[in-house]
Structures are given as C-alpha cells and as structure tokens.
Amino acid sequence: MTEIITIGNELTEGRISDTNAKWLAERMTMAGFTVSRISSVRDDRETLAGVIREASGRSDIVILSGGLGPTTDDVTKGALCDLTGSKLVGEKTVFLHIKKMLKERGLKLNENNRKQSEIPEGSKAIANPLGTAPGIWIEKEGKVIVAMPGVPFELENMAEKEVLPRLKATFSTPSSYYRTIMTSGSFEAMLAEILGDFEKQLPSGVSIAYLSSPGVIKLRLGARAGSDNEAREMVEREVEKLNKIIPEYITGYDDETLEMTVGRLLKAAGRSLCTAESSTGGTVSSMIVSVPGSSEYFKGGIVAYSNEFKINLLEIDNTILDKYGAVSRQTVEAMAKNSCRITGSDYSIAVSGIAGPEGGTPAKPVGTVCIAVNSPSGCIAKKFSFGDNRRRNIQRASMAALNMLRKRICEEES
Amino acid sequence: MTEIITIGNELTEGRISDTNAKWLAERMTMAGFTVSRISSVRDDRETLAGVIREASGRSDIVILSGGLGPTTDDVTKGALCDLTGSKLVGEKTVFLHIKKMLKERGLKLNENNRKQSEIPEGSKAIANPLGTAPGIWIEKEGKVIVAMPGVPFELENMAEKEVLPRLKATFSTPSSYYRTIMTSGSFEAMLAEILGDFEKQLPSGVSIAYLSSPGVIKLRLGARAGSDNEAREMVEREVEKLNKIIPEYITGYDDETLEMTVGRLLKAAGRSLCTAESSTGGTVSSMIVSVPGSSEYFKGGIVAYSNEFKINLLEIDNTILDKYGAVSRQTVEAMAKNSCRITGSDYSIAVSGIAGPEGGTPAKPVGTVCIAVNSPSGCIAKKFSFGDNRRRNIQRASMAALNMLRKRICEEES
Numbered sequence: 001m002t003e004i005i006t007i008g009n010e011l012t013e014g015r016i017s018d019t020n021a022k023w024l025a026e027r028m029t030m031a032g033f034t035v036s037r038i039s040s041v042r043d044d045r046e047t048l049a050g051v052i053r054e055a056s057g058r059s060d061i062v063i064l065s066g067g068l069g070p071t072t073d074d075v076t077k078g079a080l081c082d083l084t085g086s087k088l089v090g091e092k093t094v095f096l097h098i099k100k101m102l103k104e105r106g107l108k109l110n111e112n113n114r115k116q117s118e119i120p121e122g123s124k125a126i127a128n129p130l131g132t133a134p135g136i137w138i139e140k141e142g143k144v145i146v147a148m149p150g151v152p153f154e155l156e157n158m159a160e161k162e163v164l165p166r167l168k169a170t171f172s173t174p175s176s177y178y179r180t181i182m183t184s185g186s187f188e189a190m191l192a193e194i195l196g197d198f199e200k201q202l203p204s205g206v207s208i209a210y211l212s213s214p215g216v217i218k219l220r221l222g223a224r225a226g227s228d229n230e231a232r233e234m235v236e237r238e239v240e241k242l243n244k245i246i247p248e249y250i251t252g253y254d255d256e257t258l259e260m261t262v263g264r265l266l267k268a269a270g271r272s273l274c275t276a277e278s279s280t281g282g283t284v285s286s287m288i289v290s291v292p293g294s295s296e297y298f299k300g301g302i303v304a305y306s307n308e309f310k311i312n313l314l315e316i317d318n319t320i321l322d323k324y325g326a327v328s329r330q331t332v333e334a335m336a337k338n339s340c341r342i343t344g345s346d347y348s349i350a351v352s353g354i355a356g357p358e359g360g361t362p363a364k365p366v367g368t369v370c371i372a373v374n375s376p377s378g379c380i381a382k383k384f385s386f387g388d389n390r391r392r393n394i395q396r397a398s399m400a401a402l403n404m405l406r407k408r409i410c411e412e413e414s
Numbered sequence: 415m416t417e418i419i420t421i422g423n424e425l426t427e428g429r430i431s432d433t434n435a436k437w438l439a440e441r442m443t444m445a446g447f448t449v450s451r452i453s454s455v456r457d458d459r460e461t462l463a464g465v466i467r468e469a470s471g472r473s474d475i476v477i478l479s480g481g482l483g484p485t486t487d488d489v490t491k492g493a494l495c496d497l498t499g500s501k502l503v504g505e506k507t508v509f510l511h512i513k514k515m516l517k518e519r520g521l522k523l524n525e526n527n528r529k530q531s532e533i534p535e536g537s538k539a540i541a542n543p544l545g546t547a548p549g550i551w552i553e554k555e556g557k558v559i560v561a562m563p564g565v566p567f568e569l570e571n572m573a574e575k576e577v578l579p580r581l582k583a584t585f586s587t588p589s590s591y592y593r594t595i596m597t598s599g600s601f602e603a604m605l606a607e608i609l610g611d612f613e614k615q616l617p618s619g620v621s622i623a624y625l626s627s628p629g630v631i632k633l634r635l636g637a638r639a640g641s642d643n644e645a646r647e648m649v650e651r652e653v654e655k656l657n658k659i660i661p662e663y664i665t666g667y668d669d670e671t672l673e674m675t676v677g678r679l680l681k682a683a684g685r686s687l688c689t690a691e692s693s694t695g696g697t698v699s700s701m702i703v704s705v706p707g708s709s710e711y712f713k714g715g716i717v718a719y720s721n722e723f724k725i726n727l728l729e730i731d732n733t734i735l736d737k738y739g740a741v742s743r744q745t746v747e748a749m750a751k752n753s754c755r756i757t758g759s760d761y762s763i764a765v766s767g768i769a770g771p772e773g774g775t776p777a778k779p780v781g782t783v784c785i786a787v788n789s790p791s792g793c794i795a796k797k798f799s800f801g802d803n804r805r806r807n808i809q810r811a812s813m814a815a816l817n818m819l820r821k822r823i824c825e826e827e828s
Binding site: 010011012013014015016017018019021022023024025026027028029035036037038039040041042047051209211220275277279280281282283284285286288289290292293294295298299300301302303304305306308309312313342343344355356357358359390391394 | 424425426427428429430431432433435436437438439440441442443449450451452453454455456461465623625634689691693694695696697698699700702703704706707708709712713714715716717718719720722723726727756757758769770771772773804805808
C-alpha cells in the first residue's frame with residue numbers, strides 16, 4: 001500500500017488545487033502500486049511527524065510533497081528528523097548543485113541556500129536538476145518514505161527520473177499496462193450503456209475507467225498481470241474489441257486531443273483549414289492553435305460575433321440571415337463555404353449558436369447550436385442542443401465542431 | 415478543528431481532481447473554521463469507518479463527500495452505521511422527494527431509489543433539491559459528522575444552503591471577512607517584493623494570500639475578529655492602502671475577471687471592441703465572449719494566423735511585414751488600426767508573437783510577443799517576453815492584451 005501526503009496551508013485552506021496529489025496518485029496507480037489514502041495537512045512540524053508516523057505504520061510507501069523550501073513554513077525536514085530521531089547534516093553534492101545553479105542565475109549563496117543542502121542524517125538525497133530543494137529518500141525495515149519538493153514541474157521530473165524507477169526496483173509490483181482511448185460525440189451514461197456488455201465480458205485483471213470532461217470522454221483500459229507482455233496483450237485485445245463496438249466515437253489514443261488528431265490528419269493530407277465562429281467566439285481556433293506546428297495547416301479564422309461582421313467580413317447574404325436567422329443550418333453553411341472561398345482554405349468549420357443565458361426563444365432555446373463543415377467535396381451542417389450553461393455550451397460546441405471536421409477529413413482523404 | 419474526507423477510488427487512483435475538497439476547504443476557511451486535514455480514501459466501508467472514527471476523535475467537525483449513491487461502490491452510509499452502531503431506516507420526506515424527482519423526469523421508482531431514501535437511525539437527513547441522494551447530519555457529544563453527495567453542484571448547493579449555516583449556528587466561529595483583489599501585469603515574486611513593507615505592517619488577525627495563475631495574481635485579504643463589522647473594517651482599511659500602493663496592477667475586486675472588467679468599462683462608455691489575433695489564435699476573443707452579454711460591445715475578431723490572412727483580411731501592407739516582420743510593433747499597430755477601420759469598432763486589441771516551440775530567432779526568441787491597442791485617440795504598441803512554454807505564453811499574452819485595453823479605456827473614458 002502507498003499513501004500520499006501533501007503539505008501546506010494553501011491546500012487545507014483551499015487556496016490551490018492539489019495537482020501534485022492527483023498526478024502522483026495517477027502515476028503510482030499506473031505503475032502498479034495501490035494508493036490507499038491521500039492526506040493534506042497544514043505546515044505544522046509536530047502534526048506532520050504524527051501523520052507520517054501513522055501512514056508508515058499502515059503502508060510500505062509514504063510519498064510526501066512540499067514543505068522542503070528554506071523558510072520557516074517549510075517543516076518537512078524537521079518532521080522527518082523528529083520521526084527518525086536524527087539531525088540535519090550538510091550534503092556536499094547537493095551544496096555543489098545549489099552553488100552551480102545560483103551561479104548560472106547570477107545569484108549569491110546565502111544562509112538559506114546552505115540550509116537547503118541539509119538532509120536528515122541517514123537519509124539519501126535525490127537530485128533535483130530543476131530546483132534547489134533536494135528530494136529525500138528514507139529506507140528502513142522494508143519501508144520507504146520519500147519527500148519531494150512541492151513545485152509541480154520539479155516534483156514531476158524527480159518522480160519520473162528517480163523516484164518511480166527506484167520504487168519499482170525496491171518493491172515488486174505486478175506488471176501493468178494502460179491505454180487511453182479518446183472518444184467524442186457521446187456522454188458518459190450513453191457510452192456506459194453501449195459498453196454494458198463489453199464491461200461484463202472484461203477478463204478479471206482488466207479494468208475500465210471513464211474520465212469525462214465537456215465533449216470528451218477518455219476510456220482508460222488497464223491490466224495488471226505477471227509480465228509486461230501479458231498485461232499489454234490483455235489490454236490490446238480489449239482495445240481491438242472497442243474499435244469494433246464504438247468506431248464512430250473513437251477519435252484517438254493515449255491523450256491525443258481532438259485538435260491534435262485533426263492537425264495530424266490535415267498534415268498527412270496536405271490540406272489547409274480555416275474557421276468561422278460566432279457563439280464559440282474563437283474557442284475553436286484557439287484550440288487548433290494550441291497545437292505546436294498548427295501554422296502548417298491553419299490559415300486563420302473569422303470570429304463573426306455580430307451580424308454586421310457576418311455580412312461584411314464573411315459576406316453572408318442578408319436575406320439568409322433574415323429568413324433563417326443567425327443560428328440556422330443555412331447560415332452556418334454559408335459561413336463555412338464563404339470562409340473557405342475568402343481564405344482559400346480546403347476545409348472550414350463554422351459555428352453559430354445561442355450560448356445563453358439570454359437570447360433563447362421557444363423555437364431556438366439557449367443551447368441550440370448549428371455547426372457546418374465545408375470540404376473539397378461539399379458542405380454538411382448539423383443542429384445540436386448543448387444545454388443552458390454558457391461555458392459548457394461553448395466547450396461542447398467546440399468539441400462537436402472539431403469532431404465533425406475529423407469525421408469529414410477521414411471520409412474525404414481515405 | 416475541521417477535517418474533510420473525500421471518498422472514491424477515482425480520487426486515490428488520480429483519475430479526477432478533488433475539486434470538492436478544495437471547494438469545501440476554501441468555504442470552511444472563509445466561514446471562520448480551521449481545516450486541519452483533508453483525506454481521500456478508497457471505496458472501502460471498513461477503512462472509511464476507521465478514518466471517520468480517527469478524524470472525529472481529533473476534530474469537532476468531520477465533513478464527508480461522496481459514496482452516497484445507490485450502488486455497491488457507495489459505502490458512506492454503511493460506514494456511518496458501523497461507526498454509530500445503528501442501522502439504516504427509511505426517511506419518508508426523502509422518499510417523497512425522490513418519488514417526485516423521478517416523476518418529473520418520467521422515471522419509475524426502483525429498489526435502488528428506495529435504498530437512497532434510507533439514512534442511519536438517529537441521524538438527520540439534509541435536503542438535496544438537485545439530486546436523489548440526501549445529505550446526512552450526525553450530532554453527538556458536541557461533535558458533528560456531515561455527509562454530502564459527491565456530485566459537485568449538488569454538494570455546493572447543499573453546503574451553501576444547509577450545511578454551512580447549520581455549522582455556523584452550532585459552533586461559535588470568529589467573525590470573518592474576506593476580500594479578493596484582482597491584479598494583472600506582475601508576477602508573484604515581484605508583487606511580493608513591492609508589498610514587503612505592506613505585509614509587515616498588517617495588523618495581527620489580518621492575513622494576505624497570493625493566488626497565482628498565468629497573467630493574474632489574486633490577493634486575498636482576510637480578517638477574523640470579534641464581530642462582522644470589525645472584521646470588515648480591518649480588511650477594508652488594508653484594501654484602501656493597497657489601492658494606493660499598487661493602483662496600476664489592480665484590475666478589479668471579488669473575482670471580477672479581466673474580461674468582465676473590460677466588458678463593464680466598455681458597456682459604461684457605450685464603446686465597441688474588435689480583436690486581431692495571430693499567436694493567441696482566438697484566445698483573447700474567446701475570453702471576451704465567455705462573459706454573458708458580450709454581444710453588446712464585442713463585434714468580432716480576425717484570427718490572422720498566416721501572413722496571407724494578415725495581408726488579405728487585415729489589409730496589412732506587405733512592406734511592413736517584409737521590413738519589420740510579423741512579430742513587431744509596426745505590424746500589430748497596423749493590425750489594430752486596420753481591424754478598427756474594417757469593422758467600425760471604437761477599440762481593438764492586436765497580438766502577434768512567437769508562441770513556440772519553433773519559430774524563434776536570436777533577435778526574437780520564443781516568447782516574444784507584440785501587443786497593440788487602438789482607441790479613438792490613437793494606437794499604442796508594446797513588446798513583451800513571456801517565456802518558452804506555448805500554453806502559458808498564449809495565456810499570459812492574452813491577459814496582457816486585455817490589461818492593456820483596460821488601462822487604455824480607463825485613460826480615455828474617464
């Protein structure tokens with residue numbers, strides 16, 4: 001069993017999200033360990049020493065995050081000394097590393113820096129190439145207590161490079177293998193119903209988890225087995241079955257987001273893209289641009305928020321807007337076609353909807369969104385209903401638009 | 415002392431962020447309670463009963479979240495029965511509420527629903543108008559254990575309406591008052607240095623917390639005192655001082671985001687806005703549009719990601735791009751001026767930068783961003799450096815652009 005303890009008043013006062021605990025819990029689980037408890041405690045040396053003592057009484061592995069800085073708030077080293085009945089001693093390799101880091105930044109060594117190079121006697125320092133606070137590894141009677149700095153990128157780097165490999169070498173864990181399947185176009189209850197029989201037939205040792213966010217559900221299939229190969233085969237067999245059961249919902253694998261998938265497909269096909277957005281207000285284009293290298297296929301977008309903008313910049317015929325309204329299949333079709341023509345792009349996405357809270361009518365309530373995708377062979381448009389929460393509405397419409405584009409590219413370019 | 419316990423394997427396996435714990439910790443702190451520990455545990459009845467027992471031994475208030483659903487995974491009620499030596503009994507008011515909810519949704523009552531209406535004997539049900547799982551309130555020997563459903567909006571509603579008021583009525587907490595000051599245009603270490611003397615002179619009982627995110631630092635000033643009035647006065651006195659020390663960084667109060675501030679100022683002045691974005695790819699316009707009612711002042715935007723787009727749609731002179739490059743004060747000035755002219759807007763924001771990871775040069779490394787704001791009285795442009803992380807670079811550039819616009823509107827319209 002593993003326990004994670006995160007340290008800091010900013011956590012118990014709810015000032016920040018405990019991203020380190022989530023990250024560590026996920027990585028440890030995927031490495032084959034079982035996390036039985038996560039605790040967040042205040043910056044109090046005595047309490048912390050007690051909490052670590054309890055945890056290491058129950059569990060083989062205790063991972064600490066935070067409280068390793070040089071200020072009086074930082075109580076982790078003191079708590080570890082109390083626990084092990086040791087005192088702090090200077091660690092030369094750490095001192096030299098800190099000296100080198102400060103020199104590179106043009107800073108002078110001070111008393112705080114010297115303190116940072118101290119670790120409890122009998123423990124081992126863990127290198128922190130990205131910061132000045134070293135990690136601490138204490139091994140005793142078959143149990144390990146490991147402390148890492150609370151700065152997320154320092155902790156993640158230290159965990160990946162040093163702590164996880166050492167823990168795997170110290171404890172025998174079952175071999176494990178995980179695969180993430182990205183899906184779009186459904187919601188959790190719907191997908192769970194479709195996959196009811198699939199879940200029932202999963203062999204023991206294989207697990208499935210649904211990770212939902214607006215417009216995207218990730219399915220995580222995992223297995224623990226006697227060997228890496230066996231675990232991988234167990235999972236891949238189920239992934240193949242999923243590919244046959246829900247091909248229309250699967251957009252990618254292993255954390256490839258929809259905007260990354262779309263980018264990959266466009267690059268492979270040598271095609272270009274533009275956007276014409278109304279209600280999503282630039283969210284679709286900002287997602288496309290979040291992908292490094294998107295300038296290879298993304299020409300740009302027009303955020304035609306007002307009708308005036310739609311008429312003047314997207315050259316939408318006034319009569320279409322008058323007859324069908326801004327939120328209509330006809331309008332988004334015209335937006336998609338015109339944006340391709342104006343910008344000389346191969347593909348385009350157009351979105352127009354009622355994001356709310358105002359602007360709904362009985363015929364077109366808040367949440368109504370029309371999306372069109374224009375491609376070399378023509379234009380398709382669809383009407384959706386995404387509910388009355390403005391933020392979620394915009395997110396879901398953006399994901400649906402990217403998914404429509406993805407499907408269209410797959411059809412056209414295959 | 416208060417402890418929070420969140421329940422579910424999805425937490426200990428790191429599949430989801432523990433947003434309930436953060437939310438509860440923040441609200442409890444702001445209500446004058448001290449949260450000493452947050453624990454997340456697996457869906458295991460026996461372990462959970464033990465964890466609750468320990469927590470209620472140490473603390474007066476134990477708040478539980480999750481595990482109240484009708485499936486076998488849901489172990490909270492069982493654990494509470496184990497703890498109190500009681501059994502589950504049907505609660506008529508809850509049963510009638512569930513029956514009514516299901517009827518409204520056109521669903522039939524089943525065995526699971528009946529189970530949901532049961533609570534441990536001797537406890538009190540807490541109404542859940544937004545869902546079928548009731549909350550549970552157990553009061554014994556001056557201590558309270560309260561269980562709430564894990565669905566965030568159900569929990570938040572129940573906590574606001576029922577649990578927080580009851581806890582405040584049951585326990586005498588110091589009066590407290592909090593104020594959030596929104597700042598932009600600095601970073602945490604810089605602001606902490608500027609505010610060094612201010613922090614030192616803070617009277618005892620008044621606290622300051624820095625809540626940082628890319629481009630925005632919220633300062634939360636809080637006080638606990640004998641009366642609400644006293645606490646409010648203590649905080650407001652310090653807020654006034656802050657207004658004098660860092661007026662150029664303060665953008666708003668009490669969670670008014672920069673895009674909300676900008677919207678409020680534009681509405682008050684009866685002015686319109688458009689955007690011309692390159693590297694931020696629509697992020698600025700999507701932020702503007704995230705504010706309900708933004709159609710009153712936002713006409714739309716042009717995401718001119720390629721030079722072709724800048725030339726054809728923003729009518730940027732080719733010679734400017736050739737001479738100064740796409741990332742230059744000259745180019746963003748032209749983008750800002752032309753977008754105002756083309757769309758007939760009073761104000762515009764233009765952004766062009768090198769978001770990375772590719773595209774940097776020695777003269778213009780990754781992170782270089784130029785921003786211009788055009789207003790009725792002219793155009794100003796600035797060059798920034800936002801570091802080499804693409805996502806943060808885009809976020810910080812977008813915040814800086816909105817902040818430049820905010821300052822400009824304040825200068826012009828006052």
